Amino acid sequence: MGRSACCAKEGLNKGAWTAHEDKVLSEYIKLHGEGRWRNLPKKAGLKRCGKSCRLRWLNYLRPDIKRGNISPDEEELIIRLHKLLGNRWSLIAGRLPGRTDNEIKNYWNTNLGKKILDQQRQGSASNLKHRNKNGEPVSKKAKTMEDMSPNMTSPSPSKMPPVVRTKAAKCTKVFINPDPHKLPLGHQHCEENNRGGLMLDRHAGDDHTNNGSSSLSSFSNIADQENSSSDFLVDFDMNEISLASLLNSDFPAINCDNVDQNGDNSLSHSVDQTAQIFSEEMLQHLNGGSHDCVQVQPNLVLNFHSLTSFLDGDQGGEEWLGE
DNA sequence: AAACGAGGCAACCGCGTCTGA
DNA sequence: GTCAGACGCGGTTGCCTCGTT
Numbered sequence: 001m002g003r004s005a006c007c008a009k010e011g012l013n014k015g016a017w018t019a020h021e022d023k024v025l026s027e028y029i030k031l032h033g034e035g036r037w038r039n040l041p042k043k044a045g046l047k048r049c050g051k052s053c054r055l056r057w058l059n060y061l062r063p064d065i066k067r068g069n070i071s072p073d074e075e076e077l078i079i080r081l082h083k084l085l086g087n088r089w090s091l092i093a094g095r096l097p098g099r100t101d102n103e104i105k106n107y108w109n110t111n112l113g114k115k116i117l118d119q120q121r122q123g124s125a126s127n128l129k130h131r132n133k134n135g136e137p138v139s140k141k142a143k144t145m146e147d148m149s150p151n152m153t154s155p156s157p158s159k160m161p162p163v164v165r166t167k168a169a170k171c172t173k174v175f176i177n178p179d180p181h182k183l184p185l186g187h188q189h190c191e192e193n194n195r196g197g198l199m200l201d202r203h204a205g206d207d208h209t210n211n212g213s214s215s216l217s218s219f220s221n222i223a224d225q226e227n228s229s230s231d232f233l234v235d236f237d238m239n240e241i242s243l244a245s246l247l248n249s250d251f252p253a254i255n256c257d258n259v260d261q262n263g264d265n266s267l268s269h270s271v272d273q274t275a276q277i278f279s280e281e282m283l284q285h286l287n288g289g290s291h292d293c294v295q296v297q298p299n300l301v302l303n304f305h306s307l308t309s310f311l312d313g314d315q316g317g318e319e320w321l322g323e
Numbered sequence: 324a325a326a327c328g329a330g331g332c333a334a335c336c337g338c339g340t341c342t343g344a
Numbered sequence: 345g346t347c348a349g350a351c352g353c354g355g356t357t358g359c360c361t362c363g364t365t
Binding site (some may be wrong): 054 | 345
C-alpha cells in the first residue's frame with residue numbers, strides 16, 4: 001500500500017525555531033542530504049513535523065540562500081515574472097537565484113503589491129517613487145536579514161554559492177532538447193522526468209553548474225545561428241547586465257487560468273506552456289522573427305534569468321563556466 | 324519613556340499533485 | 345487502476361520590531 005502515516009502531531013514543537021534546532025537540522029542534512037522529510041525529525045532527534053523541517057531548511061537554513069534586500073533589478077524581475085506567471089512564487093523564485101518563494105511572496109505582499117496598486121492608481125511613471133536617489137527600493141525599515149537574525153551568519157559574497165536551487169528550478173523540466181549532441185557539459189545529466197519532458201539533474205552540488213552551462217551552451221548555439229543574436233550577446237555583458245533590461249520586451253500578461261485550462265498531461269504543466277509562450281515570443285524577437293530555434297528556447301529563456309543573476313555575482317561566472 | 328499602530332517576516336495550514344504499493 | 349501517504353505550493357496568521365505620538 002501507500003506510505004506510512006505522516007508524522008504524529010502530538011508532542012511536536014511549533015513556532016519559532018531555536019538555534020539548537022537549526023544546528024541539528026543543518027548538520028543532519030549536511031550528512032544525509034535533503035529529502036525524506038517525514039522521517040527526518042525522528043532520525044535527527046527533532047521534535048518537529050517533517051514539513052516544518054523542510055520549510056525551515058528551504059527558506060532559511062540552506063547555505064545558498066541570499067540574504068539582504070531585494071535589489072532593484074530583482075524587483076523589476078519579480079514584477080515582470082509576476083505579470084507573466086501570477087502568484088507562482090516558487091517559479092518566480094526559481095528565476096531569482098538565492099531567493100526563496102516565501103521571501104518573494106512576502107516581499108510582494110508587503111512592498112510590490114502595494115507599489116503596483118499605487119502605480120495603477122496614479123498612472124505610469126511613478127516607478128521611482130519608492131526609491132531613493134540611488135534607485136534602490138526603500139522600505140520602512142530597510143533592514144537586512146542579518147539584522148533580523150544576528151545568530152544567522154550570512155555567507156560573504158565571496159563565499160556564497162552563486163546559484164540557489166530553489167524549488168522552482170524544477171521549471172527546467174520544460175527543456176526539450178531537439179539535438180542533444182549539441183549540448184555539452186551539463187546536459188549529460190539530463191534525465192527524463194515522468195511528465196515526458198527533460199529535466200536537469202539537480203543533485204546538490206552540481207546542479208547550478210548544469211543549469212547554467214545548459215543555458216549558456218544553448219545560448220551560444222543561438223548566437224551561432226543568428227546574426228541578430230549578437231546584439232543579444234552585447235546585452236549580455238557580465239558587468240553591465242541588468243536583469244530588468246533583459247525582460248524589457250513587452251510580453252503580455254498571461255492569464256494563468258487560461259493557461260491552466262489548456263494544459264494537458266503530457267508535457268504540460270500550465271507553467272510549461274506559459275514558459276513556451278514566453279520564450280517563443282521573446283525569441284521571435286531575438287531571432288529576428290525566425291522560429292528556427294524555437295524548440296530550444298523555453299529552457300533557454302527561463303534559465304536565462306538564473307544565468308544572468310548568477311553571473312552578477314563576483315565569481316559566479318568563473319565557477320559556473322570553469323568548475 | 325511608554326503606549327499604540329503599522330509593517331515585515333517566519334512559520335503554519337490546507338489543498339492539490341505526485342508517487343509507491 | 346486505485347488508494348493512501350508524501351511532497352510541494354500558495355494563502356494566511358501571529359509574533360516581533362520599528363516608528364510615531
